[in-house]
Amino acid sequence: MKNKLKFICNKDEIGTFVHPGLSLMDFLRNNLALTGTKEGCREGDCGACTVLIGELQGKQVQYHSVNSCLFPVGDVNGKHVVTVEGLNDGGLSVVQKAFVDEGASQCGFCTPGFIVSLTGYFISNKVYSAIDAAYSMDGNICRCTGHSSIIRAAKRSTEILASNITNHSDHILSLIKGGLIPSYFSEIPSRLKIIKQQQIDESEKNISSYFISGGTDLFVQKWEDILNNDIKLLSSNGLSSSIKEENGKCIIGANATVTDLINSPIISKIFPSLGEQLKLFGSLPIRNMATIGGNIINASPIADMTNIFLALNSTLRLKRENKFREIPLRDFYKGYKSIDLLDGELIDEISFRIPKEGSYFNFEKVSQRTFLDIASANSSIYIELDNSIITNCSLSAGGVAPIPLYLKQTSEFLSGKELNYSSISEAATITLTEISPISDARGSAEYKSILLRQLIYAHFIKLFPDKINIKEIA
C-alpha cells in the first residue's frame, strides 16, 4: 500500500494516496482544481507553474520557490504549499495591486507565476531591494506584456513593503500587517508541527526504480515513466544536504542544492565570488531544487557543478546499503552518459581539500542567453602560485567532449611554469588537442574550440589583472 501524504496547501490540510512521483503541478490542477498554477513548458523554463514550499525549521517556516512541474508531490509531505490562490484573503495583496497599478499583466497567463516568485522574495528576505526583487523573478517569462512594467511592479512593491514594514521581530506577522500575505500564515508553524508528529512512523521505505533528488533532470526527461514505477525521494530519505568543514576538507552532502551552496558561509569563505557566479545556474526555482548529486549523476558534458568540482579535484563517496567506497570525480566518467556507479548505489557526499591560502579559483560560463540557460561551454580553474611560478594548476572544461572533462595535459603543462602570456598561450594550444567538441544547437565545433580558448584566457585575465594584460592577449 502506498503511504498517505499529508501537507497543507494554502489554508487546507490535504491527505492523499496519489503516486509520490506525480508532479505537484498536475496534483494542484487536476486533484485540487487550483488552476491558477499554470502549465506552460513543463520543463522548468517558463515559471508559469511556480509555487512556494514552506518547511518547518525550528519554530519557523522557511519558504522557497519551486517549479511545480518538476517537483514530486511526495516531497511536499509535511510541508506547506502556497499557490497564487493562497496569497490573498479577498482583496488584492500589495504585490497583486502593484501589478494592476503598473499595467504588468495583459493575457495574465504568466502573472500567477510572477506574483508567487515576487511574494516569495519578500517572505524569505528581511532587507528589500528593487534590484534583488526583480532578480527573484529570473525564472519567469512573460510573452506579451513586456518585462519593463513587471520590473516596475517589483519596484513599487519593494517601496510599499519597505515603508509598511519597519519591525521584523515577528517577520510573518509584519508581512501579514503589511498586506503581503493573509492572516492564516501565522498558524502554519503550529499546524505543520502537528502533521510532522503524526508522520513519525509513516516514512517511505519503498524499493525504487528511480532515485529522485531535485527532479530537475528526471522530470524533464521521464515524467510519464516515473508514474509507472516505484520511486525513492532522496530528500525525504535521509541523504544529507549539509556543507561542513572537517580535517582540512569541505564535505558536501549530495542532496545540497545550488542555493545551499550560494547561502553557505563555508563556501563564501573559501570562494568569495562563487555565490555570484552560481547565479548563472538555471533560475532561482531551479537553483532551489537542483542538487549536486543529481548534477554529477546526470553526467551532462556541460554540467556546471560537475565542472567546478572537477577543477577542485573532488572525491565522491558512494553508498549502497551500508557499504561505502570512494572514487575521484575525475575517474567517474567512462564515456557519454556512462559512469562508474553500481546498481542501487548513491552518491552520499562529495569532498575536496580546502584550498591553500593564496590559491586562486575561477569559474566561467558562456551560454546563448545570460540567464536561465545551460552552457555552450564552461570552464573552472584552481591555481596555486609561488611568486610568479604556478606550483599547481587544475583546469576543467564542459561542452567540448562527451564527458565533463578534466584538462589533464593542460593542467600538467601549466604546473611549474612562470605565469606569463607565453605560458598561457601555449597552454591554450595544448587544450585544443585534448578536446573533441561536436557541432550542435549550441554552436559549431569550431566555435566551441575558440570559446574554450577564450575562457582559458578569461581565467587568467580575471584572476591576475596586474600580471596578464587583456591587450597582450587580443
Ligand SMILES: Cc1cc2nc3c(=O)[nH]c(=O)nc-3n(C[C@H](O)[C@H](O)[C@H](O)COP(=O)(O)OP(=O)(O)OC[C@H]3O[C@@H](n4cnc5c(N)ncnc54)[C@H](O)[C@@H]3O)c2cc1C
Ligand atoms: C530549466 C533548467 C535549467 C537548468 N540549468 C542548468 C544550469 O544552468 N547548469 C547545470 O549544470 N544544469 C542545469 N540544469 C540541469 C539540472 O538542474 C541539474 O543537472 C541538477 O543539478 C540535477 O539535480 P536534481 O537534483 O534535480 O536531479 P534529479 O533530476 O533528481 O536526478 C538526476 C539523476 O541523478 C540521479 N540522482 C540524483 N541524486 C542522486 C544521488 N545522490 N545518488 C545517485 N543518483 C542520484 C537520479 O536518479 C537521476 O538519474 C537545468 C535544468 C532545468 C530544467
Ligand code: FES
Ligand atoms: S510549466 Fe514552465 S516552468 Fe513549469
Ligand code: FES
Ligand atoms: S501577460 Fe501574457 S504572457 Fe505575460
